[in-house]
Amino acid sequence: MATYDYRSSERKRTDQRIVTRFQRENEALCSAARTIDSPFDEILNAVSPRKFSMPVFILFDRTTDPIDHVYHIQLKMALNTENDPLMCKCFLTSLAEPMLNWFKNLPRGSVDSFCSLCDRFISQYYGNKRPAKDIFSLFTMKQHEDERLQAFLTRLNLTKNMVIECHPSTAVQAFKLAITRGTPFHTSLVVNTPQTMEELNERADGFVHLEKEETANARKTSIISTEEKSKAKIRQKQTPSQRQTS
Structure with missing residues (x-):
């Protein structure tokens, strides 16, 4: 008489839940970045790490320093800073709705790395940079x-x-x-x-x-x-x- 392996069945269900969550998070990242004539090109097609979990970012709404915001993203994504496509996709989720309009208006394919995205972002909102103080x-x-x-x-x-x-x-x-x-x-x-x-x-x-x-x-x-x-x-x-x- 065949016996039911409960542990094996439970492990399979757990693996399936992990895969499903990964697919859902990856689709959310792609949908956040996918726009008509997107500034992203190859970045959109890059696959996110299997066990990646989306951090919670402070939304940029033009009231804070853009350089501080980039630093905030890098801290939150410290374990994935070498994954340029993932950094770019996650960066978009940290922007409030009006800032997403800025991104949509960038030329198609003009962003090919996280560095170039940050350069454009800081240049756009440099006026929000906190002025340095003297002693x-x-x-x-x-x-x-x-x-x-x-x-x-x-x-x-x-x-x-x-x-x-x-x-x-x-x-x-x-x-x-x-x-x-x-x-x-x-x-x-x-x-x-x-x-x-x-x-x-x-x-x-x-x-x-x-x-x-x-x-x-x-x-x-x-x-x-x-x-x-x-x-x-x-x-x-x-x-x-x-x-x-x-």
């Missing part, structure tokens, strides 16, 4: 009143990343001048100044956690105080007998 932009920064340390750290690091050739010690000095004077963190920087922004950020993490804990404790105290006031108002409205019963 003086760091020294003009100040922590706003009631601005939390974590928010200020994020704002300062974003500015620092836009400064060309910013020496670590210079960035640390700019931060020390920008932080609110008299705070525990500022005192810590004055007593023992870090040598790099990495050291500064590591030390700042402890003060960020302390700030969060103090905020949470203050919120709890406020809630308890509000509850006590509510109970006091209720007791004031009660008669002596009701108070005794309570």
Whole structure:
């Protein structure tokens, strides 16, 4: 009597599901790129890797830096950067609808590699490129009143990343001048100044956690105080007998 090999049957079904998913994803890639007189030529006919899974991209909508967007695509596709056709197809899925119209208007067969696609893309939206900042932009920064340390750290690091050739010690000095004077963190920087922004950020993490804990404790105290006031108002409205019963 023949026996039913459950494991073999389950393996076949799993393989079939993988093949079906691969075919569906490959068709989605091709449909995203296939247009009338497409700028892609041979790229459309290239087959995607069998086990490729489409990453989730941040859509480019002309509000961000095109160079940053290309870098974002390269990071997401780090395992497939040598597959030019796949990089090109996936790049299209990261464009919002108005940007796809730009791609459709490119001459037929004008894109034959990911590099040429990026060159055309950056040239088209170069006006969206974030302008580089000079070192003086760091020294003009100040922590706003009631601005939390974590928010200020994020704002300062974003500015620092836009400064060309910013020496670590210079960035640390700019931060020390920008932080609110008299705070525990500022005192810590004055007593023992870090040598790099990495050291500064590591030390700042402890003060960020302390700030969060103090905020949470203050919120709890406020809630308890509000509850006590509510109970006091209720007791004031009660008669002596009701108070005794309570």
